[in-house]
Amino acid sequence: MSLKDKELKELFELADNIGNKRYHRLTHQDFETYRKFDYWRYINGDYECGTTQDSKDWVRENSNWYCPICGYHYSDKGGKTIDHKLPRSQYPWLSMEFNNLWVICQVCNKEKGEMHWYKYEHYIFVHYPDLYLAVKMARPSQLLQSLKDSTK
Template identity: 70%
Template sequence: MNLEEKELRELFELVDRIGNKRYNRLTDEDFINYRKFDYWRYVNGDHECGTTQESKDWVREHSDWHCPICGDRFSKKGGRTIDHKLPRSQYPWLSLEFKNLWVICKPCNLQKGEMHWYEYEQYMLTHHPSSYEGIRIMRPTQLLQSLKN
């Protein structure tokens, strides 16, 4: 394990601990934001659902024609989805934090599932090394730093 990996793992462990503490003190507002995302979310696969103009606009501004993970055209992969880099199940208060969102295709979103970002990077490095670099540059470093402070 090199120094960068070690620092990254430590950062994630720290953020995880902070996350767990925060999780035990969820507020009403956190739940409201969590639910708001369900309404706000944009999925344009086979049919559009849970859609708002605002989320459509956001997706257009934050994606091109290709999924940043697999590199395939969204149209070939069943469309665009908004994913939470740090999963909503573990970080519900980050449901509507834009630094935590990115646009990926449906199969990649399914594969990522509820994996924590660090776990996901490890998974990609092991199983899809050719896609790893694309993931690494999308790491939510700013968000992690803000959680740490």
């Protein structure tokens, strides 16, 4: 059965099962990957120092002027942020997986917080049904496929 034939909840149950197995077997490299994000995103890994040129360039190349969730101009919503679709607190080895990153406004990022994507998509569907299609289109399908493939 392909991923396209599965319901959303089943996909994320699969991702959680894989994530839980992997999370309990984190390697030294997984922690380095997790830390690498901080060094890629923040000068000297320090939030106070500002973002690196490399991460600024990535944001410029992977976003436009508007948040893909709410549709507002970033400057109207406190600026833009790099967010992990699958939270790095649950999937630290995906910290530098660029398919797991997207640029959203600060307000939407705070609202999403550390929610797992499935819970976030459900939350949007219930609370902001007019925004659901935008969130659904951003679903980390390739990431789910790669998690599924890693079990073979």
